Amino acid sequence: MAQIVPLDQLLIQILNGVINGMIIALVASGLTLIFGIMDVVNFAHGEFYMLGAYVGTTVLALTHSFWLALLAASLVIFILGGAIQVTTLRPLLGRDPLTSLLATFGVSLVLQQYALWQYGPVTRQIGEPFKGQFPLFYISYPWYRIVVAGLSGAIVAGLWLFLKRSTYGIWIRATTQDRVMAAAMGIPVPMVHTAVFGLGTAMAGASGVLVAPLVGVDFTMGLQVIIRAFIVVVVGGMGNLGGSVAAAIFIGLLEALASIWVSPVIAVLVSFAVLILTLLVRPHGLFAPTPR
Amino acid sequence: MSGPAILPATHAQAPSAAAGRRAFWAGFAVVVGVLAVAPVVLPPFWRALLTEILIWGLLGMSSDLLIGYTGMVSFGHSAFFGLGVYGAAAALLAFRPSLWLALALGLLGAGIVAACVAYFATRLRDIYFSITTLVFSQIFYVIIFAWTPVTGGENGLTFHAPPLSVLGVGTPFTPVTLHWFVLAVVALAYLLCRRITQSPFGTVLKSIRENEARTRAIGYRVERYKIVAVMLSGLFAGLSGALYALMNKFAAPDHVFWVVSGEAVIYNVMGGIGTLAGPILGAGVFLFLREFLSRFFTTYYLIPVGIIFILIIIFLPQGLLGFARRRLNE
Numbered sequence: 180m181a182q183i184v185p186l187d188q189l190l191i192q193i194l195n196g197v198i199n200g201m202i203i204a205l206v207a208s209g210l211t212l213i214f215g216i217m218d219v220v221n222f223a224h225g226e227f228y229m230l231g232a233y234v235g236t237t238v239l240a241l242t243h244s245f246w247l248a249l250l251a252a253s254l255v256i257f258i259l260g261g262a263i264q265v266t267t268l269r270p271l272l273g274r275d276p277l278t279s280l281l282a283t284f285g286v287s288l289v290l291q292q293y294a295l296w297q298y299g300p301v302t303r304q305i306g307e308p309f310k311g312q313f314p315l316f317y318i319s320y321p322w323y324r325i326v327v328a329g330l331s332g333a334i335v336a337g338l339w340l341f342l343k344r345s346t347y348g349i350w351i352r353a354t355t356q357d358r359v360m361a362a363a364m365g366i367p368v369p370m371v372h373t374a375v376f377g378l379g380t381a382m383a384g385a386s387g388v389l390v391a392p393l394v395g396v397d398f399t400m401g402l403q404v405i406i407r408a409f410i411v412v413v414v415g416g417m418g419n420l421g422g423s424v425a426a427a428i429f430i431g432l433l434e435a436l437a438s439i440w441v442s443p444v445i446a447v448l449v450s451f452a453v454l455i456l457t458l459l460v461r462p463h464g465l466f467a468p469t470p471r
Numbered sequence: 472m473s474g475p476a477i478l479p480a481t482h483a484q485a486p487s488a489a490a491g492r493r494a495f496w497a498g499f500a501v502v503v504g505v506l507a508v509a510p511v512v513l514p515p516f517w518r519a520l521l522t523e524i525l526i527w528g529l530l531g532m533s534s535d536l537l538i539g540y541t542g543m544v545s546f547g548h549s550a551f552f553g554l555g556v557y558g559a560a561a562a563l564l565a566f567r568p569s570l571w572l573a574l575a576l577g578l579l580g581a582g583i584v585a586a587c588v589a590y591f592a593t594r595l596r597d598i599y600f601s602i603t604t605l606v607f608s609q610i611f612y613v614i615i616f617a618w619t620p621v622t623g624g625e626n627g628l629t630f631h632a633p634p635l636s637v638l639g640v641g642t643p644f645t646p647v648t649l650h651w652f653v654l655a656v657v658a659l660a661y662l663l664c665r666r667i668t669q670s671p672f673g674t675v676l677k678s679i680r681e682n683e684a685r686t687r688a689i690g691y692r693v694e695r696y697k698i699v700a701v702m703l704s705g706l707f708a709g710l711s712g713a714l715y716a717l718m719n720k721f722a723a724p725d726h727v728f729w730v731v732s733g734e735a736v737i738y739n740v741m742g743g744i745g746t747l748a749g750p751i752l753g754a755g756v757f758l759f760l761r762e763f764l765s766r767f768f769t770t771y772y773l774i775p776v777g778i779i780f781i782l783i784i785i786f787l788p789q790g791l792l793g794f795a796r797r798r799l800n801e
Contacts, residue, residue, distance in 0.1 A: 220598045220601070220602070267781050267785070270785045271784070271785065274788070276597060276598060277544050277597060277598065277601070278784060278788070280544065280598060280601060281544070281736065281740055281784055282781055282784050282785070284733060284736065285777045285778075285780040285781040285784065286777070286781065288733075288773050288774075288776070288777035288780070289773070289774050289777035289778060289781075291773075292771050292773040292774045292777070293771075293774060295770075295771065296771045296774065406605065406606060406609055406729075409602045409605065409606070410602075410606060413599065413602055413603075417598075417599075442617070444613060444616065444617050445613070445617055447609075447613055448610060448613055448614075451606050451607075451609065451610045451613075454603070454606055455591055455603075455606075458591065458594065458595060458599070458603060459591065459594070462594065462595060462599070
């Protein structure tokens with residue numbers, strides 16, 4: 180028999196869902212950025228997220244500054260992502276898009292095992308950078324979760340502004356529309372690709388640092404996030420930034436609400452079901468405009 | 472994959488079709504003969520590795536039907552493989568210890584999953600197909616992981632191997648007879664796959680790979696062909712799962728986890744897509760590299776293997792077998 184869910188529990192789960200959605204949105208917007216501009220499905224995206232978290236914990240242990248850790252991790256992952264793009268993806272330009280999917284799958288194997296080798300199998304817990312909590316109905320809710328959601332939203336909004344307003348953003352969008360024409364206009368297309376891959380992976384790295392206090396850091400955390408990010412990107416419409424954010428919040432909410440009734444392991448199935456329904460009804464994405 | 476179609480060497484270089492067929496059967500007999508003699512002379516460790524190579528090679532070959540012949544990269548083969556393992560486990564635990572029942576239920580399990588995946592995933596192309604198959608394999612992973620009363624959950628299931636029974640005569644499996652049995656199944660599966668890919672049906676699959684829009688314009692029902700291709704591929708993957716269950720006598724959620732699908736893709740890329748025999752060679756290279764490199768890198772052997780994998784993608788897009796064939800033709 181179905182029980183009536185109290186309103187306060189419902190509201191708490193809605194808040195949880197939105198926050199989880201914002202975190203996934205940050206990972207997924209890096210993924211969708213890379214796909215939209217380069218036609219590359221970055222299978223290693225979860226691994227950059229995981230390595231970002233590790234770099235963050237290392238810097239945090241050295242400097243005791245969370246903001247410095249966030250900045251350093253983003254920078255390190257930006258450089259790592261750029262280096263990997265130059266060495267493994269640039270030679271594959273012009274080949275079948277599936278080739279780059281396979282290459283990034285290889286990268287993910289290497290990075291994941293590297294993390295295991297470098298940092299060991301034990302999960303690392305780091306404390307929340309601020310301990311403050313506020314009362315919310317019958318529980319006290321940590322401020323940090325609110326901050327994480329806010330920061331994730333700010334980074335995604337910053338990316339959107341960067342793409343819309345800045346010169347480099349115009350370069351990137353021009354490259355998306357017509358690679359050959361952009362090159363003819365003097366835009367350094369290979370550089371744009373490297374920078375975009377670095378930027379997308381850096382967003383994953385930043386998101387890894389942000390969630391590290393919430394979930395703990397271990398070498399499999401990339402595996403756990405990548406499939407959800409894929410779902411969000413497909414449901415939102417591949418390469419569609421706004422769609423990804425909407426889809427991330429939508430799926431975050433659904434999973435949070437589902438976990439009122441079933442265990443979180445089963446709640447994951449809800450997002451799988453959303454993906455399948457999306458593919459049946461609107462294969463180009465639930466939150467994307469219908470292609471002409 | 473785009474690029475020049477990789478024709479079987481027997482077609483490309485033979486002066487006549489009959490000579491090509493003779494060369495193929497001679498080569499096939501030599502390879503099967505060597506693999507049949509090997510377990511008698513090899514020490515137990517290498518014998519077991521060889522049996523395992525054949526089983527994983529069958530998984531890689533099933534995946535090649537999609538990757539190499541239809542142009543669809545599946546990251547969901549772990550679901551077919553895993554349900555093959557669990558299907559065999561169900562037969563051995565819930566019914567009677569019969570070899571053929573185990574294989575049949577393994578195929579049934581994989582077939583049901585394959586029908587489900589085929590219906591939904593074949594509506595999509597390229598990376599969307601890859602992602603959807605990946606998500607499907609995770610659905611089955613979550614179900615098997617969470618449904619503890621039936622599947623044993625995280626601990627999995629252990630069981631005993633059935634006797635090797637042919638025409639009513641049964642003897643317990645020894646490592647050598649198990650190897651021979653696996654070899655016979657894999658060799659038959661290879662011939663069947665080869666027949667499928669050379670049939671008119673297989674030719675339509677290749678034309679879907681080369682140009683899907685044109686194939687549809689000619690009047691072929693592309694979706695139906697894709698559904699059948701995924702079903703066939705899933706059944707062969709389930710067969711390899713059932714063989715794996717016979718060999719290792721346990722079923723665990725890890726067999727359904729998508730890492731298994733990833734390894735099937737690695738076998739294909741290493742050995743050569745669109746060659747059928749290539750993925751078996753690829754599985755051999757992968758498992759051999761694993762054994763060899765883990766002496767230097769212990770459990771981190773995937774770091775060098777991953778780098779070799781990337782180098783093969785960049786420099787040898789046809790894989791080892793495709794590369795060897797091209798060198799021989801020159």
